[in-house]
Amino acid sequence: MSKKILITGAGGFIGGYLVEEALGRGYETWAAVRKTTSRKFLTDERINFLELDFTEEEVLHNTLKDHIAKHGKWDYVVHNLGLTKATNYLDFETVNYGCLKSIVDELKELEAVPEVFLMMSSLSVMGPGDDVNYTPFKSADIPAPNTRYGTSKLKGETYLQMQSDFPYTIFRCTGVYGPHERDYFLMIKSIKRGFDFSVGFKKQMLTFIYVKDLARGVMDALEAGPKRKAYFMSEDRSYTQQEFRKIVLDELGKKFVVPVTCPLWVVKIVCHVSEFISRFTGKPSTLNPDKFRILKQRNWLCDTSDAKRDFGFKAKYDLKQGIHEAIEWYKTAGWL
Numbered sequence: 049m050s051k052k053i054l055i056t057g058a059g060g061f062i063g064g065y066l067v068e069e070a071l072g073r074g075y076e077t078w079a080a081v082r083k084t085t086s087r088k089f090l091t092d093e094r095i096n097f098l099e100l101d102f103t104e105e106e107v108l109h110n111t112l113k114d115h116i117a118k119h120g121k122w123d124y125v126v127h128n129l130g131l132t133k134a135t136n137y138l139d140f141e142t143v144n145y146g147c148l149k150s151i152v153d154e155l156k157e158l159e160a161v162p163e164v165f166l167m168m169s170s171l172s173v174m175g176p177g178d179d180v181n182y183t184p185f186k187s188a189d190i191p192a193p194n195t196r197y198g199t200s201k202l203k204g205e206t207y208l209q210m211q212s213d214f215p216y217t218i219f220r221c222t223g224v225y226g227p228h229e230r231d232y233f234l235m236i237k238s239i240k241r242g243f244d245f246s247v248g249f250k251k252q253m254l255t256f257i258y259v260k261d262l263a264r265g266v267m268d269a270l271e272a273g274p275k276r277k278a279y280f281m282s283e284d285r286s287y288t289q290q291e292f293r294k295i296v297l298d299e300l301g302k303k304f305v306v307p308v309t310c311p312l313w314v315v316k317i318v319c320h321v322s323e324f325i326s327r328f329t330g331k332p333s334t335l336n337p338d339k340f341r342i343l344k345q346r347n348w349l350c351d352t353s354d355a356k357r358d359f360g361f362k363a364k365y366d367l368k369q370g371i372h373e374a375i376e377w378y379k380t381a382g383w384l
Contacts, residue, residue: 052075052119053078054098054125055067055079055125058128059079059085059089061259062168063128064089065262069267075124077096078098079098080099099111102143108154109158112158121155121158123162125151125162125166126168126266127165127168128168129148130168131143132197133339135330140200143200144200144203144204145204161213161214162215164216164217166266167216169220170197171282171348174220175191175193175194175198177348179250179347182251182253182346183347185350187277187280195338195341209276217275218277219262219266219278220350221257222348222350223255225259225370226258226377227381228259228377236300236374236375236378239305240302244289244306245308246289248310252345254288255283255287257281258283258364260364265355268361282350282352284362286348287367290307293307295368299371299375312344318335319335319336320336
């Protein structure tokens with residue numbers, strides 16, 4: 049009998065690849081979505097959909113209760129639901145902490161605790177890194193987030209860690225990119241138009257993980273069993289903005305681009321103005337004070353040795369391979 053898996057946030061960029069990887073491993077795959085969730089990249093006929101409403105506690109309880117009574121509990125649950133930008137910062141806590149707490153509490157109450165519950169967190173929980181010696185974040189380091197987003201993710205992690213009888217694993221992901229993703233796409237699109245924008249004049253070391261490597265790592269971690277610890281998920285090396293630019297240029301077949309470095313004080317002003325405007329439009333802005341702290345950070349290096357040891361993780365894609373595949377998709381899809 050195949051394993052049953054529930055993936056929340058299945059309609060998002062990462063969620064679609066988690067669903068694809070789970071189906072590829074023969075799991076009975078349940079994609080948790082909202083009524084308004086786009087299913088553009090969830091077209092495989094083997095997908096089982098489950099509409100979950102986290103805004104109504106009673107509705108969530110009854111939906112899960114009815115499903116479990118009819119289909120049984122899931123062997124694995126991947127909580128990929130999360131919010132990365134918001135007009136109201138309280139929404140970060142509502143979604144990134146509140147929704148996680150709700151599903152954990154419901155699974156326990158309904159006696160449907162899975163073999164492994166995996167939370168998709170973020171490297172942002174660690175806060176500013178060492179920008180003098182550029183020492184990688186290590187598993188023994190104490191998280192000290194300096195953004196509301198990172199704080200909300202850490203609060204979710206802490207709630208899991210407080211559950212003494214709950215079989216969890218946490219993934220702290222670095223920058224995730226690949227086909228369907230839009231933030232890195234905008235950087236690629238800008239380079240294609242002849243401009244590469246970077247922030248600050250001090251050296252910045254960036255880390256990435258290709259979305260297919262991340263999805264594969266998630267399933268490998270589930271199959272390895274609950275570890276009750278957090279893992280950094282990243283390719284095994286870092287890149288400068290210049291290296292990222294050159295890789296993109298090569299893949300686009302361009303020879304020249306104008307590098308534009310924005311002083312941090314200018315970016316800070318732009319982020320505050322952008323947030324002010326977003327409050328009136330009601331639309332979350334990519335640039336805001338939270339984002340400024342992320343852009344300001346110089347060191348995103350992290351030690352992935354625990355993931356290698358505990359479930360054999362090793363990224364198959366380096367940035368050049370991943371960018372090549374992503375750009376090919378962007379071209380085919382008409383994005384570039």
